[in-house]
Amino acid sequence: MGKKVVLTGNYSASEAAALCRPDLIAAYPITPQSSVVEYLAGMVHNGKIDANLVQVESEHSACSVVQGAVAAGGRVFTATSAQGLALMYEPYFRMSTLRFPMVMALATREMTSPETVWSGQQDAMSVREAGWIQVYCDGNQEIVDMVIQGYKIAENEKVLLPVNVCYDGFYSSHLTEGVDLPLQEEVDRFLPAVHFNHCVLDPEKPFALDPLTPGPLMMKYRKSHLDAMEAALTVIEEVDKEFGDQFGRYYGGAISEYRTEDADVVILTIGGMTGTGMDAVDLAREQGIKAGLVKIRFARPFPAKRIAKALAGKKAFAVIDRSVSFGWSTGPMYMETRAALTDVDDKFAHFSAIGGLGGADISLDRMLGTIKKLDTVKNEPGQKETQWYMTD
Amino acid sequence: MAEHLHITPIGNDGIYCLDTASWRVYRPVMDKEKCVDCGICLAYCPVNAIIGTSDKKYEITYDYCKGCGICANECKKGAITMVPEGSGK
Amino acid sequence: MSYIDVLREAKDVVTPGMSACQGCGGELILRTVLQVSGKNTIVGIPPGCMAGAGVVGWNYANGLEIPVHIPLLDNTASFLTGVSQMYERKGRTDVNIVAVAGDGATADCGFQSLSAAAERNEKMLYVCYDNEGYMNTGYQRSSTTSRGSRTSTTPIGSVINGKQQHQKYLPLIMSMHGLEYCATASPSHMADLVAKVQKGLAASKKGFAYLHVFSPCPTGWAYKSEKAIEVARKAVASNVFPLWEMDENGYKLTENKNPISVAEFVQGIGKFKNLTPEVIESIQKVADARYETLRKLSAK
Numbered sequence: 001m002g003k004k005v006v007l008t009g010n011y012s013a014s015e016a017a018a019l020c021r022p023d024l025i026a027a028y029p030i031t032p033q034s035s036v037v038e039y040l041a042g043m044v045h046n047g048k049i050d051a052n053l054v055q056v057e058s059e060h061s062a063c064s065v066v067q068g069a070v071a072a073g074g075r076v077f078t079a080t081s082a083q084g085l086a087l088m089y090e091p092y093f094r095m096s097t098l099r100f101p102m103v104m105a106l107a108t109r110e111m112t113s114p115e116t117v118w119s120g121q122q123d124a125m126s127v128r129e130a131g132w133i134q135v136y137c138d139g140n141q142e143i144v145d146m147v148i149q150g151y152k153i154a155e156n157e158k159v160l161l162p163v164n165v166c167y168d169g170f171y172s173s174h175l176t177e178g179v180d181l182p183l184q185e186e187v188d189r190f191l192p193a194v195h196f197n198h199c200v201l202d203p204e205k206p207f208a209l210d211p212l213t214p215g216p217l218m219m220k221y222r223k224s225h226l227d228a229m230e231a232a233l234t235v236i237e238e239v240d241k242e243f244g245d246q247f248g249r250y251y252g253g254a255i256s257e258y259r260t261e262d263a264d265v266v267i268l269t270i271g272g273m274t275g276t277g278m279d280a281v282d283l284a285r286e287q288g289i290k291a292g293l294v295k296i297r298f299a300r301p302f303p304a305k306r307i308a309k310a311l312a313g314k315k316a317f318a319v320i321d322r323s324v325s326f327g328w329s330t331g332p333m334y335m336e337t338r339a340a341l342t343d344v345d346d347k348f349a350h351f352s353a354i355g356g357l358g359g360a361d362i363s364l365d366r367m368l369g370t371i372k373k374l375d376t377v378k379n380e381p382g383q384k385e386t387q388w389y390m391t392d
Numbered sequence: 393m394a395e396h397l398h399i400t401p402i403g404n405d406g407i408y409c410l411d412t413a414s415w416r417v418y419r420p421v422m423d424k425e426k427c428v429d430c431g432i433c434l435a436y437c438p439v440n441a442i443i444g445t446s447d448k449k450y451e452i453t454y455d456y457c458k459g460c461g462i463c464a465n466e467c468k469k470g471a472i473t474m475v476p477e478g479s480g481k
Numbered sequence: 482m483s484y485i486d487v488l489r490e491a492k493d494v495v496t497p498g499m500s501a502c503q504g505c506g507g508e509l510i511l512r513t514v515l516q517v518s519g520k521n522t523i524v525g526i527p528p529g530c531m532a533g534a535g536v537v538g539w540n541y542a543n544g545l546e547i548p549v550h551i552p553l554l555d556n557t558a559s560f561l562t563g564v565s566q567m568y569e570r571k572g573r574t575d576v577n578i579v580a581v582a583g584d585g586a587t588a589d590c591g592f593q594s595l596s597a598a599a600e601r602n603e604k605m606l607y608v609c610y611d612n613e614g615y616m617n618t619g620y621q622r623s624s625t626t627s628r629g630s631r632t633s634t635t636p637i638g639s640v641i642n643g644k645q646q647h648q649k650y651l652p653l654i655m656s657m658h659g660l661e662y663c664a665t666a667s668p669s670h671m672a673d674l675v676a677k678v679q680k681g682l683a684a685s686k687k688g689f690a691y692l693h694v695f696s697p698c699p700t701g702w703a704y705k706s707e708k709a710i711e712v713a714r715k716a717v718a719s720n721v722f723p724l725w726e727m728d729e730n731g732y733k734l735t736e737n738k739n740p741i742s743v744a745e746f747v748q749g750i751g752k753f754k755n756l757t758p759e760v761i762e763s764i765q766k767v768a769d770a771r772y773e774t775l776r777k778l779s780a781k
Contacts, residue, residue: 057597064556068563208403211538403538410498431485444489460504461707
């Protein structure tokens with residue numbers, strides 16, 4: 001058993017990263033992530049961990065410095081949010097396409113404009129096509145556990161991809177919760193030392209890292225990357241089981257389900273709204289509605305098959321997004337869920353719900369309203385109007 | 393050729409090399425009588441086509457020389473002249 | 482050992498056949514720097530003429546006999562920070578960590594990460610080959626392009642004539658970062674260049690070393706390839722590109738008491754052919770003022 005502590009979401013990410021024995025950490029501030037790297041800086045400066053700390057001048061360099069360290073065989077960590085993620089997009093995309101394993105915490109935040117520093121998942125959702133694995137957490141314990149699992153997934157030889165551990169800015173990043181923090185020796189047992197060597201720059205074994213690559217060869221690298229994403233779906237489940245067996249906490253892998261077994265209507269959630277969603281399901285059940293919930297834990301790779309299976313035989317579903325998909329008039333996870341159900345899409349009643357942008361609340365009432373609406377339309381298959389959780 | 397797994401793009405199958413000699417329009421020709429073995433031509437050759445020989449002399453090689461003419465221009469003794477390729481000289 | 486003996490004996494680790502133009506200063510600088518630095522080197526070569534010429538490899542082949550990576554145009558110093566710190570962590574401080582980057586990757590979009598790595602005094606030798614423009618993409622202007630230059634984005638027009646601004650003098654800016662070593666060099670002064678690469682490599686074991694090298698570019702500047710070294714020599718002789726270095730003992734200028742005029746330097750260079758006497762005069766003033774500043778900095 002670990003140590004019982006009370007931590008914010010950001011400190012949870014820091015403590016977990018420290019337990020993974022990173023060689024190098026890049027630190028640059030941005031709200032709401034800043035305290036992740038501040039905390040780690042404190043640990044380095046107080047000799048609590050043996051890691052190189054680089055206080056970079058931008059997120060672009062944060063991602064570049066850790067990229068260089070992975071290219072020299074290191075395990076690395078950094079964290080960012082929103083505009084920082086946008087600024088680092090160039091090395092960020094390259095981190096995955098170079099097949100460099102690492103973990104980066106992402107305290108999700110709205111993208112400007114309008115000018116904002118508050119919560120939202122538009123930043124993470126905007127980089128779904130950048131080749132990273134993305135997991136979304138809805139509590140501080142899950143943040144701890146997914147940072148640790150993140151390295152295990154990232155460094156798996158069938159995967160070799162970077163992992164974003166996403167959690168809602170402020171809602172998770174700044175709220176404290178009781179956390180069971182694993183002990184160092186337990187993490188050491190779970191997570192072996194760095195063993196990847198497919199890309200290590202070394203004068204003793206000289207090679208060109210990323211030579212100019214013509215299209216026909218590029219096609220092979222891209223396919224390999226997509227194959228690794230596919231393989232990750234299995235590895236995610238394996239790592240969840242292995243972690244659960246050792247630490248006693250199972251998360252269900254790429255999705256988790258709540259009261260879906262006999263449900264007629266299902267809401268799908270992602271990230272920190274999930275707890276409220278479960279309460280809404282309970283309330284709806286008390287009112288006689290057979291409601292259930294699917295938590296989308298991984299958006300990349302997208303667990304299409306598991307979602308299709310979870311929704312099989314249900315009558316209606318709504319996907320609640322904390323971001324938008326410009327051009328679709330819906331949320332992005334809604335569109336992807338529909339894509340996962342291509343063959344049976346027209347058998348369900350379904351709609352997109354959008355809420356919580358820029359730190360706006362996703363209330364219990366609103367989620368209950370979504371469930372009630374589903375119950376009303378459950379026998380009328382087809383897409384219904386997008387619900388907007390306006391709060392004034 | 394090594395087996396390629398298409399993970400990280402890696403170039404370790406030898407050295408990429410172009411036939412730059414084919415660009416040459418003029419070739420540098422060294423007059424060994426005028427050469428004083430100073431080595432200036434070796435220092436300035438961008439291609440490193442001029443090599444030092446074991447007897448402390450210098451020699452122009454033509455496998456990659458692009459024919460830029462720097463060696464001829466820089467030689468203080470006028471020991472190198474640029475001769476049209478295919479002129480038979 | 483004389484510099485010629487150094488070059489004569491040192492192994493060339495660059496592919497013998499690369500697609501740099503005839504008379505390319507960048508190729509000469511790259512080969513020279515890596516000959517001095519040797520096989521125990523990891524080099525970052527961002528997009529630019531040298532990368533485009535194939536030294537970062539092609540397909541499954543390497544363009545060098547040492548490990549090389551083509552970082553992004555704007556993150557060379559950051560990327561190498563990670564490599565350098567990991568190598569130090571592994572106890573492999575014998576390995577030289579070197580960047581060979583053009584002026585666009587150095588003075589323009591790469592400047593932010595370069596400045597930060599310099600300020601943190603990261604252990605590496607960063608060499609900029611300055612050909613005063615984005616030559617690999619067809620000679621567009623950069624911040625180091627000198628005033629009046631004809632480039633693809635500052636063409637000679639009926640209303641606006643070439644680049645309107647003077648160049649940003651990057652080496653002096655770099656020297657203000659508290660580096661271990663900072664110097665300018667020119668391939669025309671090869672003994673000086675070789676010595677400065679050696680000093681830079683030694684300094685890179687203690688902190689950041691920066692070398693700003695004049696890179697003659699016959700194609701972009703429009704002069705005959707055999708004149709490359711001559712143009713570089715005149716750039717130094719006219720004080721358009723003064724040679725100096727800075728280390729823990731301060732600044733040291735290579736004195737040039739009888740400089741040739743800027744007017745003489747620009748003679749025969751195609752990109753300067755539309756310079757008006759007023760613009761030549763203004764470049765002369767900048768060159769004189771810069772030399773004077775460096776002279777004062779170097780005064781004991």
